[in-house]
Amino acid sequence: MSNASQLNSVLDRIDADFDNSLQRLFALLRIKSISADPAFAEDCKKAAEHLARDIATIGFSAEVRPTAGHPAIVGKSNGGGTSRPHVLFYGHYDVQPVDPLDLWHRPPFEPVVTDHADGRKIIVARGAEDDKGQVMTFVEACRAWKSVTGSLPLDITMLIEGEEEVGSKNFVPFLEANKDELKADFALVCDTGMWDPNTPAITTSLRGLLYEEVKIKAANRDLHSGVFGGGAQNPIRVLTRILGSLFDDDGRITIPGFYDGVKDLPPDILDQWKKLNLTSEAFLKPIGLSIPAGEKDRLLIEQVFSRPTCDVNGIVGGYIGEGSKTVIPAQASAKVSFRLVEGQVPEKIRKAFRDYVSARVPKDCKVEFGDHSAAPAIALDWNMKPLAAARRALTDEWGKEALLIGCGASIPIVADFKKTLGLETLLVGFGLDDDNIHSPNEKYDLKSFHKGIRSWARILAALAEMPR
C-alpha cells in the first residue's frame, strides 16, 4: 500500500486514540522543566528522560544525551534505507518561568482541558503550547503511523533540546559535536503558529533576538533620600533616562546604526501582507490595547513580523515592597531585548546598544552589561520543495489554503541548522496569538493539538511522496 492510501487509516487511528494522546501530553506537562532557574535542573532531566522513554515506545532508538547544560534527546527511527527522505525533527522540552504566579487561575503544572471564554476547548498549563504541546503533535503523528502501518513513511531523527528558552548556549556546541550523526535532508520545526484558529500557516521568516542585561551602580550603599537627595546620583534616574530615550516620538529606535542594513519588504510580499489586513481590532483588542506601538509609518503586520524592535523585559531597583521607603538605591538594572530582522548583525547591535548606554552614564557611576542571547533573523527559501508539499497537506487538513507568513519571534536554532548541519528548515506549527506563551495561563487549543497531530500525519505522507 502507498503512504497516501494508508493515510486515512492513520487519521482514523489518531481520532480514536486522541484521549490517550492527551494523557501523554499531560504527563509531560506535569514536569516542571523551567530551564532558566537552576532550582529546576532536576526537573529538566526528568522531562528529558520521560520524553526519551516515550519515543522509545514508538520504536525510536532514543537517548538522553548530556550537554554542558540541560540534556538533549536524540531519537532515530529504524532506517528504511537511503532511498527514503530523512528529516530532522526539532523541538524543546524546556519551558519559561511561571511568575507572576498569582495571575495563574490554576497551578501551572497541573494541566486541564477547560473552556475558553468563547467556547473553544483549551489545554491550560505552562508549556501547553510552547513547546511541549507542539512537540507532542509530531510525536503522536509518528505513533499513529507506526501503530497502523508498523513503520514510518520516511526516516526521522528527533532532536529535542532543553535550553531553547535560555538561548541554547550549550545546545549549539552539542550540534557541532554531533553534526555527522545528525545529518538529514532537511529539518522540521514545530514551534510556530497559525494565522488564525482556522487558517494554517508556514512561517518563512523569523526575527532574531539580542538580549542584554544592564546594571547601573551609583553610591557604594543605599542612601537616605532626605540626607543625600539632590546631591547624590540615583541609579534609577540614570537608568530610566537612558531607557526612556530609546524611542523617538515616531516609535523609531534611537540607537545610532540600529536600522543599518534593514531592508523594506519586497513589493509583492508587502502586497500580500496588506491583503491579510491585520487590524488593531483583530490583533490588539484581544490583549486590551488599541494603538500600534511601533514605527508610525509602518503597517501593524510589519511592526510585528518584519521590523526590528526593542523591549525592556524587566526592570528593578530600590524599594519594591509594600508601603514606602525613602531610599536612593545603590544600583538599578534592566533586561533589554531587541527583535532583529534580516540585515542586522546581532553583535553590531550589541555594541551599538552598549555604546549608547555607556555614553549616557555619569562619570561617577558604573555600568555593567550581561549578555543572555544573540541570534540573527532568518529568511527561509520560499521555493524549497518540502514547503510546497507541507502546504498542500495543511490545506487538505484544514480546508483553507495554508498561508506563508512571517513570525515576530526568534527560533535561533534554524540559523544553526543551516550553518552547522547545512539544512534548510520547514517551520510548521499550530500556536495562536492568544496562547499566552511566556505568560500566566498558557494554553493550547484542543483543536490545535488534535488537528496538529493530523496535520503532521499528512505532512509526513506528503514529504515521503515528494520528488527528490
Added chain:
Amino acid sequence: MSNASQLNSVLDRIDADFDNSLQRLFALLRIKSISADPAFAEDCKKAAEHLARDIATIGFSAEVRPTAGHPAIVGKSNGGGTSRPHVLFYGHYDVQPVDPLDLWHRPPFEPVVTDHADGRKIIVARGAEDDKGQVMTFVEACRAWKSVTGSLPLDITMLIEGEEEVGSKNFVPFLEANKDELKADFALVCDTGMWDPNTPAITTSLRGLLYEEVKIKAANRDLHSGVFGGGAQNPIRVLTRILGSLFDDDGRITIPGFYDGVKDLPPDILDQWKKLNLTSEAFLKPIGLSIPAGEKDRLLIEQVFSRPTCDVNGIVGGYIGEGSKTVIPAQASAKVSFRLVEGQVPEKIRKAFRDYVSARVPKDCKVEFGDHSAAPAIALDWNMKPLAAARRALTDEWGKEALLIGCGASIPIVADFKKTLGLETLLVGFGLDDDNIHSPNEKYDLKSFHKGIRSWARILAALAEMPR
C-alpha cells in the same frame, strides 16, 4: 541646689552608668519594630510596651495608647507646678525595613558595639540611630537627672510614636484627639544630625516630603515579546520615558510649576553656608560618588539642604529573576518622592506630578496613583529662646560652637506640632551622614550616644534656667 550646680553630678552619673545605658538601648534595638510591614505589627506593639515600661522606671506615668495604626506612648513626669517650663519630647520607636538583607554584615536586630574602619566605636543595628538611639539619649539624660536629684529640672511629656517611617498617618489624628493633654511650652525632637563627628548642630529648616506611587498598565496580560513586540505597548517603556524626562540636562526638575514659590536663601545664610565649605570630597566621596547630582547652578549644600528634589525610590516591572524572559509585562510601577522646601505646597506638587504623568500615558494604557505621604517643609524661628539655650549647652558639651543648619530630610510631625498644638520645635540630634539610616548596616557612633545623653542633660538644665 540650683540645676546648674547639680549638673556636674548628673554628668558624672551618666559616665558611670553608661554601660547600663547601652544595655537598655540594645534591649530596644532587639525588637523588630518595622512599621511598613504588617508582618511586624506585633513587634511594634512590643516595642511600645517595652519603652513605656522603661520610662515608667524613671517615674514617668507612661501609657501605651492605641491609634488606628501602631500605638503611641505618652509619658508624663510628675509636675513641678506651673512655674516650671514644660517641654514635649518627641521621637519614634518604629524603624525602616531591613532589605536588602544580604548587604548587612550582621543580623540587623542583634546590636553590637564594633569598630568603624577609621577606629570610631559604633553601635550597629537597624534603628541604632533612627530613631531608637536618639530617643534613648533623651531617656537616659532624664534617668540620670532623676537618679541624682530625685526629680527632673523641668516638666516633660514624652510622646513616642510608631509610624514615623510610614508617614504618621494615624498619629496625626491622635495628636488632634489629645491636643489638650499634650499642651506644653515647646517641643523637643531628637531625630536630626550633627555637622560632623565633633561639631554639634541645631537644625532650623527641614525639607518636606511628597511620596507617590505610580503604576502603568498596558495589555491585559503579560505578552511574548516576539509575537507582540513592536505592535503592543510596553508599560516599562512608558514608565521609563516619563521618569526619564523628569530632569533636564542641568539637573532641574521639568514638572511645570514645580519651583513655584521656591525662594533663594537670604544672602546672610547663604554666606554662612558658603563658609561651611561642603565639598564633594567631604560629602560624596565617602559614599563612592564625586559629582553633585542636583541643579548645576547651586552649591552642593543648597542641593541637599534647601533645594527641592525628586527621587525614584523604587521601580519594578516584568521579569526580574535570574536569566532571561522575553516578556512584555502587563504593568510596571515606581515609587517617586519629592523633597519639598519652603513655599512649595505638597498637594499642588502632587497634582502637578500626576498631571505630568497622565499627559504622557498613551491613550490605550492606564495609570494609577497611590499616595504615601505629603508634608510641607519647615522653617524654624532662628530667634526662639530655647534655641539659644540649647546652643550654649551643646557648645559647652562639645567644646565647639553648635552650628545652625538645614536638614534635607523631613520630620513632618514638626508641622503638625505647630498646627495642632501651637508649638515651636527645637531640633537637636547626634546623627552623622555616614550612619546608614534607612540602609544596611545602620550605625550610631558610641560617642554620639554617650555625648548625646550628656548634651541632653545640659540642655535640660539650660532650658530650666531660661528666662520665661
